[in-house]
Amino acid sequence: MPRPTPVPGPAGEPAAVVRRVRTAMSDLTAPTDSRISPDGRRVAVTVLGPRGADVLIAPADGPALPLPTAPSDPDGGSRHTPRWLPDSRTVLLVTEPAGPGRPVLTAWDTRTGARRELAAVPGAVEDLTVSDDGTEVLLLIADDGAERDGMNLGLPVRLGPDPTPVSYRPDAGRRRLLHGLLPSADASSPSAPVVLRDAGPAGLTVWNAAWRGGRTVVATVSEDPLPAGYYHARLARIDLADGRAVTLHEPRGQLAAPALSADGRRAAAAEGISIVAGRPLLVDLADDTVTTVAGAEDVTWLQFHPHDPDRLLTAGPSGTGTRVADVRAGTVPSGAGVTVLREEQAVLTGAGAQPALSLSGDGLTAATVREAPGIPPQAVVAPTSGPDAWTWRPVTAPDPAAARRDGGHGDLARVRTRQIAWTASDGAPVHGLLLDAPGTPVPAGMPRTAPRARPLAVALHGGPSWQWSAGYAPADVLGLAPALAAAGWLVLLPNPRGSSGYGLDHARAAVGAVGDGDLDDVLSGVAHLVAEGEALPGRFAVLGHSYGGFLAALAAARTDVFRAAVVVSAPTDWLSFAHTSVIGGGYEQTYAIGDARTPEGRTALIGRSPLFADGGSGTPTLVLHGEHDRVTPLGQAHELYRALARRGTAPVELHVYPAEGHEFTGPAHLLDAAARAEEWLTRHVVGEAQACAAHHTRARDADPGLVPGTKGAP
Numbered sequence: 001m002p003r004p005t006p007v008p009g010p011a012g013e014p015a016a017v018v019r020r021v022r023t024a025m026s027d028l029t030a031p032t033d034s035r036i037s038p039d040g041r042r043v044a045v046t047v048l049g050p051r052g053a054d055v056l057i058a059p060a061d062g063p064a065l066p067l068p069t070a071p072s073d074p075d076g077g078s079r080h081t082p083r084w085l086p087d088s089r090t091v092l093l094v095t096e097p098a099g100p101g102r103p104v105l106t107a108w109d110t111r112t113g114a115r116r117e118l119a120a121v122p123g124a125v126e127d128l129t130v131s132d133d134g135t136e137v138l139l140l141i142a143d144d145g146a147e148r149d150g151m152n153l154g155l156p157v158r159l160g161p162d163p164t165p166v167s168y169r170p171d172a173g174r175r176r177l178l179h180g181l182l183p184s185a186d187a188s189s190p191s192a193p194v195v196l197r198d199a200g201p202a203g204l205t206v207w208n209a210a211w212r213g214g215r216t217v218v219a220t221v222s223e224d225p226l227p228a229g230y231y232h233a234r235l236a237r238i239d240l241a242d243g244r245a246v247t248l249h250e251p252r253g254q255l256a257a258p259a260l261s262a263d264g265r266r267a268a269a270a271e272g273i274s275i276v277a278g279r280p281l282l283v284d285l286a287d288d289t290v291t292t293v294a295g296a297e298d299v300t301w302l303q304f305h306p307h308d309p310d311r312l313l314t315a316g317p318s319g320t321g322t323r324v325a326d327v328r329a330g331t332v333p334s335g336a337g338v339t340v341l342r343e344e345q346a347v348l349t350g351a352g353a354q355p356a357l358s359l360s361g362d363g364l365t366a367a368t369v370r371e372a373p374g375i376p377p378q379a380v381v382a383p384t385s386g387p388d389a390w391t392w393r394p395v396t397a398p399d400p401a402a403a404r405r406d407g408g409h410g411d412l413a414r415v416r417t418r419q420i421a422w423t424a425s426d427g428a429p430v431h432g433l434l435l436d437a438p439g440t441p442v443p444a445g446m447p448r449t450a451p452r453a454r455p456l457a458v459a460l461h462g463g464p465s466w467q468w469s470a471g472y473a474p475a476d477v478l479g480l481a482p483a484l485a486a487a488g489w490l491v492l493l494p495n496p497r498g499s500s501g502y503g504l505d506h507a508r509a510a511v512g513a514v515g516d517g518d519l520d521d522v523l524s525g526v527a528h529l530v531a532e533g534e535a536l537p538g539r540f541a542v543l544g545h546s547y548g549g550f551l552a553a554l555a556a557a558r559t560d561v562f563r564a565a566v567v568v569s570a571p572t573d574w575l576s577f578a579h580t581s582v583i584g585g586g587y588e589q590t591y592a593i594g595d596a597r598t599p600e601g602r603t604a605l606i607g608r609s610p611l612f613a614d615g616g617s618g619t620p621t622l623v624l625h626g627e628h629d630r631v632t633p634l635g636q637a638h639e640l641y642r643a644l645a646r647r648g649t650a651p652v653e654l655h656v657y658p659a660e661g662h663e664f665t666g667p668a669h670l671l672d673a674a675a676r677a678e679e680w681l682t683r684h685v686v687g688e689a690q691a692c693a694a695h696h697t698r699a700r701d702a703d704p705g706l707v708p709g710t711k712g713a714p
Helices: 014-027 227-232 400-404 408-413 477-486 504-508 517-531 547-558 574-580 599-607 634-647 667-686 688-701
Strands: 030-036 042-049 052-059 078-084 090-096 104-109 115-120 124-130 136-142 175-181 197-200 205-210 216-222 234-239 245-249 254-260 266-272 279-284 289-292 301-305 308-318 321-328 337-344 347-349 365-372 375-383 416-423 429-436 454-460 490-495 535-545 564-568 621-626 652-657 711-713
Touching (some): 014 408, 014 477, 052 090, 136 205, 205 254, 216 245, 216 254, 216 266, 266 301, 321 347, 400 408, 408 477, 429 477, 454 547, 454 667, 477 535, 477 564, 490 517, 517 535, 517 547, 634 652, 652 667
Parallel strands (some): 175 205
Antiparallel strands (some): 030 042, 090 104, 136 175, 254 266, 266 279, 279 289, 301 308, 308 321, 416 429, 429 490
């Protein structure tokens, strides 16, 4: 069917608001990681903007510095992962070329501005650690062809053009350690390049590691180099001299955030599930005794106190906010004393997009990146003791457009964020966030059955052991939550069972029960908002990304609660997922969905799949997927689309975005996907008249050739 002739619409139309907000989110320049110098006087801030990443040095006690508007590399490359040397003057960082090529380990004299290339790195740098004395460096790299993590999840590491053919072997694409001796810290003195030696360990993949110098590394390792191996990883001690790995702990679940004490006698890590926010465990490296630290929950970052190996400083989610705590672990196993140092409705984050801190050498100053509703991300510092302890002070100014509330940032300024709680049908407490924009007109054509009621969009996060947090503009599910709220919708962001932030037992409650209690938690939230007079009865939509997309597809298949569903990058057939996803064989076993190696397990996988679910009469479903997604491969989207199209009980469309992985990163793709989702919800939840205006708004700016391979069914 030909596109309608584009006609301009008023700036206040919901479709126009969604586009403005989504554009503002893509254009935002923001700090993503903050590393304080050992002397506590300066902060190395990684800044990410539309044109790439750069590193800014800000004084810890000076005025907030403006963020750079463009990378400082004249060749257009990016710089990231800054690490201070003990002199508090030199920063090691990773320089990425603008085009194909190897990243480079670079030394930067932050006083003179001189930079020196130390070594070309034969892989993507996932972590960089400097020894306590500043004489050695350890890199965790992902080899060419390895599966990426983070925002590029679902895409392979490529240091050059894609090979022809692309080959797959069981032992290819590992994550491994490289060790090297550093030259003089003086960037102006000549020296030989750093030789990075492969430190192995042989036959194992390293997922994360802790090291302070010398021979001992504590890491999480597995035999399988695919991300499925992460779900079976164990804690090990690695000897850098010979590459041998000795197992310290086989977890019940997954591990993250390993740390070592300054005296080298103790190690620690967080043990949880999937995307780990878990309980700390301690390892006595003298006898390899492992003890779980009682009383501490939802830890995503931990570090031993600089002067007391019996104390851990921890950070992690707490409900929809963040908690920083002091954990006295010396009393284990009888129990740990946990002192909450700071708890707030804000997001404190680091390079891993989870709560994290950086400490000065004496532990008296902390740095992080902070954002909150109405407050764009800023690098901040705080003293850790005294009358102003844990009172954050910005060292970078917010993005100028966000500070001025230009364009979509003005729309975001109207969005109100509230905590919400309700009770599931089995009596379990459920929490989340509620977004709306008081004073914004309800989309035209809505029945006025209650004075405050609005159409409801329920956005479901991935994981499921992730969570909705009280940030500036929550970005999961294409960033649609704040955009829809600004456009007049009521938006529910639930943290059902399986989510982090409410203790490990809550996170593990989805094991063996995916699509059961968690879906009931969501549906109970909808009923609660109707009973409270906030949601218009019968005017509901459900949207989800990844695991959230699975729940959205399941709700659309099993029930008639929602008038429309948007399913993004979702697993829809657990049986084929187990054989085709790069986390297949790990993820579905972790959550006890089923085991594809047994007849009973295959039956269970089919029984939990939205593809085969029924019970509802048919929900209009929009499916959005990245062409190169290897976590939930494109076949998952095609299976769902074809099954729904053949069933023919409701409209269905599939749109495939070229070169995208599990997370959409291209601004044009994000904008197009958000506009299509808004149009779909308007058409099926609000009404046809509003849908026509939304379509015209998108058609006015969209490139008809942007998304080849688009499919649809009437």
